[in-house]
Amino acid sequence: MRANKMKVLFLTLVLGLVCSCQESPAEPHHSQLSGEWKTHYIASDNTEKTSENGPFNVYLHSINFNDKGDSLVFHFFLKNNGKCIESSVTGTKIGNNVYTADYAGVNRFHFILVSDDGLIVVSENEDEAGQISRLVGLLGKEDDVDDHDLERFKEEIRKFQIPEENIVDFTKGGGC
Known part of the structure; x- marks a missing residue:
């Protein structure tokens, strides 16, 4: 009987340790995000935003944070x-890994660091007409896209029910 109580206590301790290790991922530190980045893919539930002359058909060059990481x-x-x-x-930072910027309306966005050289930006844009569009971008530090980063990007667009045919590929020539 005493051995069973010890096993239950031990099992409870192990489960407690496992659960404590299952915390949600931490906010990426701004120093990990600052630097040169290239646009690889952008997807939106509103393809006008990412079409050839759309406001989000952009070729990113860099992201630079201030020292505090709040802008x-x-x-x-x-x-x-x-x-x-x-x-x-x-x-400007408005919350835990949540930022806002005025561009083609108001944008609220956050970052998902997926690898040493892969970054996903998830954004909600409310344009001047009040229309809300969701956008997901995959950025990279290199020209090549890691398969794992691309799959993680596709997972994000599925969360927002954005069809894969709405993905704009910036890795093919013709950039800026």
Whole structure:
């Protein structure tokens, strides 16, 4: 009888340790996110936003956070009528890994660091007309896309019920 109580106590301790290790992933530190990034893929439930002259058909160059990590600047090129136009947008932290930026309306977004050189940005854009669009972008530090990062990106777009045919591939030539 005493041995059974010890087994139950031991099992409870082990389960408690396992559960305590199952915490939600921590917010990526801004120092991991600052630097040069390239747009690999963007998907949206509103393809007008990511079409050739759409406001989110952007070729990211870099993300730079301030020292506190409470604001950031996206540097990118927007392709409009075949011309590459350099631009930047400033964002402000409003919560745990949640940022806002004014660009083509109001955007609320967060980051999912998927690897050393893979980053997913999930965004909700409310444009000037009040239309809400969801966008998911896969960014990378290298030209090549890791298969694991791409699969994780596709998981995110499925969460938002964005069809795979809405993915815009920026890895093929013709960039800025």
